[in-house]
Amino acid sequence: xxxxxxxxxxxxxxxxxxxxxxxxxxxxxxxxxxxxxxxxxxxxxxxxxxxxxxxxxxxxxxxxxxxxxxxxxxxxxxxxxxxxxxxxxxxxxxxxxxxxxxxxxxxxxxxxxxxxxxxxxxxxxxxxxxxxxxxxxxxxxxxxxxxxxxxxxxxxxxxxxxxxxxxxxxxxxxxxxxxxxxxxxxxxxxxxxxxxxxxxxxxxxxxxxxxxxxxxxxxxxxxxxxxxxxxxxxxxxxxxxxxxxxxxxxxxxxxxxx
Amino acid sequence: xxxxxxxxxxxxxxxxxxxxxxxxxxxxxxxxxxxxxxxxxxxxxxxxxxxxxxxxxxxxxxxxxxxxxxxxxxxxxxxxxxxxxxxxxxxxxxxxxxxxxxxxxxxxxxxxxxxxxxxxxxxxxxxxxxxxxxxxxxxxxxxxxxxxxxxxxxxxxxxxxxxxxxxxxxxxxxxxxxxxxxxxxxxxxxxxxxxxxxxxxxxxxxxxxxxxxxxxxxxxxxxxxxxxxxxxxxxxxxxxxxxxxxxxxxxxxxxxxxxxxxxxxxxxxxxxxxxxxxxxxxxxxxxxxxxxxxxxxxxxxxxxxxxxxxxxxxxxxxxxxxxxxxxxxxxxxxxxxxxxxxxxxxxxxxxxxxxxxxxxxxxxxxxxxxxxxxxxxxxxxxxxxxxxxxxxxxxxxxxxxxxxxxxxxxxxxxxxxxxxxxxxxxxxxxxxxxxxxxxxxxxxxxxxxxxxxxxxxxxxxxxxxxxxxxxxxxxxxxxxxxxxxxxxxxxxxxxxxxxxxxxxxxxxxxxxxxxxxxxxxxxxxxxxxxxxxxxxxxxxxxxxxxxxxxxxxxxxxxxxxx
Numbered sequence: 001x002x003x004x005x006x007x008x009x010x011x012x013x014x015x016x017x018x019x020x021x022x023x024x025x026x027x028x029x030x031x032x033x034x035x036x037x038x039x040x041x042x043x044x045x046x047x048x049x050x051x052x053x054x055x056x057x058x059x060x061x062x063x064x065x066x067x068x069x070x071x072x073x074x075x076x077x078x079x080x081x082x083x084x085x086x087x088x089x090x091x092x093x094x095x096x097x098x099x100x101x102x103x104x105x106x107x108x109x110x111x112x113x114x115x116x117x118x119x120x121x122x123x124x125x126x127x128x129x130x131x132x133x134x135x136x137x138x139x140x141x142x143x144x145x146x147x148x149x150x151x152x153x154x155x156x157x158x159x160x161x162x163x164x165x166x167x168x169x170x171x172x173x174x175x176x177x178x179x180x181x182x183x184x185x186x187x188x189x190x191x192x193x194x195x196x197x198x199x200x201x202x203x204x205x206x207x208x209x210x211x212x213x214x215x216x217x218x219x220x221x222x223x224x225x226x227x228x229x230x231x232x233x234x235x236x237x238x239x240x241x242x243x244x245x246x247x248x249x250x251x252x253x254x255x256x257x258x
Numbered sequence: 259x260x261x262x263x264x265x266x267x268x269x270x271x272x273x274x275x276x277x278x279x280x281x282x283x284x285x286x287x288x289x290x291x292x293x294x295x296x297x298x299x300x301x302x303x304x305x306x307x308x309x310x311x312x313x314x315x316x317x318x319x320x321x322x323x324x325x326x327x328x329x330x331x332x333x334x335x336x337x338x339x340x341x342x343x344x345x346x347x348x349x350x351x352x353x354x355x356x357x358x359x360x361x362x363x364x365x366x367x368x369x370x371x372x373x374x375x376x377x378x379x380x381x382x383x384x385x386x387x388x389x390x391x392x393x394x395x396x397x398x399x400x401x402x403x404x405x406x407x408x409x410x411x412x413x414x415x416x417x418x419x420x421x422x423x424x425x426x427x428x429x430x431x432x433x434x435x436x437x438x439x440x441x442x443x444x445x446x447x448x449x450x451x452x453x454x455x456x457x458x459x460x461x462x463x464x465x466x467x468x469x470x471x472x473x474x475x476x477x478x479x480x481x482x483x484x485x486x487x488x489x490x491x492x493x494x495x496x497x498x499x500x501x502x503x504x505x506x507x508x509x510x511x512x513x514x515x516x517x518x519x520x521x522x523x524x525x526x527x528x529x530x531x532x533x534x535x536x537x538x539x540x541x542x543x544x545x546x547x548x549x550x551x552x553x554x555x556x557x558x559x560x561x562x563x564x565x566x567x568x569x570x571x572x573x574x575x576x577x578x579x580x581x582x583x584x585x586x587x588x589x590x591x592x593x594x595x596x597x598x599x600x601x602x603x604x605x606x607x608x609x610x611x612x613x614x615x616x617x618x619x620x621x622x623x624x625x626x627x628x629x630x631x632x633x634x635x636x637x638x639x640x641x642x643x644x645x646x647x648x649x650x651x652x653x654x655x656x657x658x659x660x661x662x663x664x665x666x667x668x669x670x671x672x673x674x675x676x677x678x679x680x681x682x683x684x685x686x687x688x689x690x691x692x693x694x695x696x697x698x699x700x701x702x703x704x705x706x707x708x709x710x711x712x713x714x715x716x717x718x719x720x721x722x723x724x725x726x727x728x729x730x731x732x733x734x735x736x737x738x739x740x741x742x743x744x745x746x747x748x749x750x751x752x753x754x755x756x757x758x759x760x761x762x763x764x765x766x767x768x769x770x771x772x773x774x775x776x777x778x779x780x781x782x783x784x785x786x787x788x789x790x791x792x793x794x795x796x797x798x799x800x801x802x803x804x805x806x807x808x809x810x811x812x813x814x815x816x817x818x819x820x
Contacts (some may be wrong), residue, residue, distance in 0.1 A: 007615075045660075048660070048663070048664035049663055049664055050659065050660055050663040050819070051819050052817075052819065069666065070666040070668060071643055071664040071666070072666075073664060073665055074666045076664065078664035080660045084657035084658055084660065085658070085661075086580065086584060086658060088583065088584050088587035088588055089580065089583060089584070093580075093583070096576065097576045097577075097579075097580050098661065098665070099576075099662070100572045100575065100576025100577070100666045101573055101575050101576065101577075101662070101665035101666070102665060102666060103573060103666070104572070105572045105576075144300070145661075197423055244282070
């Protein structure tokens with residue numbers, strides 16, 4: 001379970017995340033949506049213990065990430081949007097290193113490394129330096145590293161970026177199976193079709209505040225939107241008027257696009 | 259199609275530089291003041307030394323101007339050689355590996371503008387330090403030979419083409435190399451060649467003992483000496499033209515030919531360089547996108563390391579292993595060991611060359627004094643090495659902090675690993691330097707023990723200071739580890755370390771002095787409470803200089819946000 005209580009983050013006087021409270025129970029895949037700069041990545045990085053909040057608390061299970069970080073983080077797997085990894089390690093060395101950070105080693109981990117590399121079709125690359133990997137391969141490696149210690153919760157920022165259709169499908173299946181077995185996934189994404197198809201519940205964040213949260217049916221009811229699609233709901237909640245203005249600029253006099 | 263102006267292509271670079279300066283100003287005046295003081299001291303020292311040398315030369319009839327000209331020729335030749343090397347390395351980054359190249363190459367910017375923009379960038383990046391260094395040197399010439407205010411713009415007009423020429427040559431060399439080898443391989447190759455060449459020059463300069471060449475009595479007669487001085491190093495070297503232009507002006511006999519030669523040659527070289535760029539850049543740039551290293555070697559090494567470190571807890575062990583692997587797989591890092599080896603050889607050679615045990619009986623006092631002062635010098639050398647290898651440790655983790663901070667890794671383990679991975683090799687080197695030096699100096703066992711214990715304490719402190727200040731002033735955006743120690747934080751670290759070294763040496767001298775006096779007066783050496791008190795105080799200083807920076811560094815890493 002992941003629980004956020006009145007989470008707030010300021011950058012100088014700018015409020016990036018504003019008093020966000022949220023509970024994601026075990027066995028749920030929660031989609032976190034919002035326009036660029038709305039506060040999604042900041043929220044996820046606070047949950048992962050990378051950023052310190054100015055107010056509020058983050059719980060993984062019963063443990064506060066900032067008060068009992070070592071215990072809370074044992075249960076967490078984090079997948080960032082920008083995969084910076086150690087370029088001069090091989091794929092297998094990187095996974096072994098990450099397992100070591102979680103205090104895990106030995107034959108079980110070697111088997112787990114082999115298993116994950118196999119699943120993500122990286123076995124033939126296991127002993128090659130990461131600097132030779134493509135963006136998508138790095139993304140697969142980072143996803144493997146987040147799964148290596150068998151976490152109870154996964155926090156993932158834009159997981160589909162750079163993945164080929166096969167890998168994207170594989171990831172969806174992995175996340176689905178993970179929550180079906182009682183795991184918790186908090187996933188931020190811009191791909192609304194993915195969110196609509198995969199997520200049990202969805203939260204939409206705008207200007208650091210959650211403006212709507214719940215199942216698709218609940219959000220439609222909250223916004224009195226009939227049977228609107230997620231895309232329509234998203235645009236309505238996050239500034240569809242701006243999008244129309246943008247369309248006019250791009251297509252209006254026909255010169256800019258040419 | 260209309261092309262963007264050169265100024266437009268360069269705009270992101272100078273705007274970034276301006277913004278950086280603005281940010282620095284907002285961060286307070288302290289940094290600016292500290293940097294200004296250090297720069298002013300350095301300039302004053304260079305100016306002062308040269309001022310006295312040139313004043314002495316001016317007093318020598320006939321020979322004076324010849325000597326001054328020869329000295330300037332040597333200085334400018336050294337500058338030109340350093341610049342060619344540095345431009346070769348810089349051109350590789352600016353022409354083939356920089357992040358803005360994808361944008362520039364994919365935009366409809368013509369080859370000439372791209373060449374001139376990147377040549378300018380390469381020139382500024384690799385020449386600014388040499389240009390700054392030239393200011394006090396030329397100022398001393400101007401003052402001694404009464405060059406007047408007009409000498410300043412004249413000197414700039416002379417030096418500028420001398421900076422352009424190595425930039426063009428360096429860029430051309432890189433262009434050819436990248437077309438032969440892949441860019442990343444070329445970078446590895448170049449860093450080894452550049453460091454090897456630099457190390458070679460240092461070694462050669464020291465081993466030929468230039469101090470002996472400064473004695474005119476070594477020449478058969480005065481005429482030979484003057485003939486050597488009058489002969490230019492080579493009439494085809496631009497540094498020689500620059501020397502003739504400057505010395506001619508200072509002697510009041512202005513000859514426009516050398517200046518004309520400099521400018522026309524620079525212009526011709528830029529044109530030839532541009533043509534070469536037109537022919538080779540596209541193919542080289544394409545090749546630069548390939549060729550990342552794929553396979554790793556050293557299985558036996560890895561196995562051995564695993565065995566040696568097997569007793570450590572898993573997180574610490576994996577961290578240490580990772581750090582060692584990254585160091586030895588990154589050519590820009592491990593290749594610095596070449597320079598380090600040369601430094602050690604030169605250091606020991608200097609001690610061996612000291613005229614302490616040549617014929618006449620040099621007193622025990624001098625040997626002990628040299629051995630004692632050697633501790634400070636060795637400390638300084640170790641501090642410089644720690645600045646290279648330990649200071650960047652936290653900065654280099656910057657991009658990977660998402661992983662370390664989201665995992666249950668105790669940050670103390672991170673700091674612990676960084677500290678010992680850096681400290682143990684440094685300690686081995688410290689003991690080697692001090693031990694061998696003391697053997698060469700033939701010191702007594704007392705000083706040997708004092709030396710080895712002190713240098714061990716100092717090494718622990720120096721490594722902690724490097725790590726602590728590295729965490730206080732991290733440089734997360736820098737990709738090249740070799741640039742990190744030259745930052746402001748590196749300067750503050752060196753100042754703090756020198757202060758600690760000074761304090762420890764001062765405190766220890768109180769104890770060592772009573773030992774020296776006892777031996778000198780043929781009294782028995784008594785290790786009394788006075789001596790023990792000073793030794794204890796030195797230990798406390800070393801202990802505090804170890805513990806406090808590590809503690810502050812840990813607090814800082816905990817507070818850092820990514």
